Amino acid sequence: MINIVSRSGSVAPYLKSTSQAVASQLKPLAAPVPLPAEKRVHQPLPATLTSYSLSKSLPTGNVSITSGPAVTTQIRYAHTDIQIPDFSAYRRKDVKDSNVRSRESADTRKAFTYMLVGGGAVASAYAAKTVVGEFVSSMSASADVLALAKIEVKLSDIPEGKSVTFKWRGKPLFIRHRTSSEIETERSVDLASLRDPQHDNDRVQKPEWLILIGVCTHLGCVPIANAGDFGGYYCPCHGSHYDASGRIRKGPAPLNLEVPFYEFPDDSTLIVG
Numbered sequence: 001m002i003n004i005v006s007r008s009g010s011v012a013p014y015l016k017s018t019s020q021a022v023a024s025q026l027k028p029l030a031a032p033v034p035l036p037a038e039k040r041v042h043q044p045l046p047a048t049l050t051s052y053s054l055s056k057s058l059p060t061g062n063v064s065i066t067s068g069p070a071v072t073t074q075i076r077y078a079h080t081d082i083q084i085p086d087f088s089a090y091r092r093k094d095v096k097d098s099n100v101r102s103r104e105s106a107d108t109r110k111a112f113t114y115m116l117v118g119g120g121a122v123a124s125a126y127a128a129k130t131v132v133g134e135f136v137s138s139m140s141a142s143a144d145v146l147a148l149a150k151i152e153v154k155l156s157d158i159p160e161g162k163s164v165t166f167k168w169r170g171k172p173l174f175i176r177h178r179t180s181s182e183i184e185t186e187r188s189v190d191l192a193s194l195r196d197p198q199h200d201n202d203r204v205q206k207p208e209w210l211i212l213i214g215v216c217t218h219l220g221c222v223p224i225a226n227a228g229d230f231g232g233y234y235c236p237c238h239g240s241h242y243d244a245s246g247r248i249r250k251g252p253a254p255l256n257l258e259v260p261f262y263e264f265p266d267d268s269t270l271i272v273g
């Protein structure tokens with residue numbers, strides 16, 4: 001900060017001018033020095049003027065600072081050690097020139113803004129897709145439930161003429177190893193005599209293996225294997241008789257026993273489900 005105060009002698013009118021460039025509370029670095037009389041500035045006012053404009057009397061060009069006993073002169077240097085950082089390397093080329101209106105570089109900046117918004121939209125869409133995918137997949141069946149959806153049976157453990165019951169998806173599953181005489185008997189049945197006509201060939205993939213869901217089609221009881229009038233299955237709840245192909249032959253049940261989806265990966269293995 002530079003503070004200049006000068007005052008004329010008793011002959012001429014007083015002239016006092018003060019200029020402050022920077023406000024600061026720092027102590028002056030240079031102590032006041034008495035001003036020799038010959039160096040004092042005298043600026044008389046014209047007699048015709050009742051008011052005086054300092055703009056005409058203020059010094060222009062090179063200014064020298066003087067001081068005297070009645071003059072307060074302070075020269076302060078406020079934080080001259082602070083270096084203003086140069087951010088030119090970080091500024092866009094379009095806005096480096098302070099003489100160019102920012103509106104003229106709007107197109108370039110618009111492109112940058114559009115690119116930023118577009119990139120954000122893509123990232124948001126990808127994040128939303130991930131969240132939705134995770135949410136939907138969390139509602140699907142877990143791995144242990146899916147493992148129970150299929151059942152694998154070793155066929156060599158089931159002797160011929162026997163019917164074995166497994167539990168599959170909460171229901172009884174009948175696997176019957178039929179004898180050749182059972183196969184011949186079921187194949188020769190007249191379809192016209194059946195309540196739910198279905199040929200034996202349409203109910204088995206391999207003639208010796210009969211795969212059924214052991215739920216009576218009447219009211220859902222579990223039939224008994226190797227029982228009933230037809231040597232197949234018998235439901236004791238209301239007396240339904242099924243043959244060795246799982247077809248309803250007698251009693252209140254309206255339909256044949258259901259055949260689930262199954263396959264034979266090899267000759268000794270059965271997978272149901």
Ligand code: FES
Nearest residue numbers: 216218219235238
């Ligand atoms: Fe099987 Fe009624 S539930 S006969």
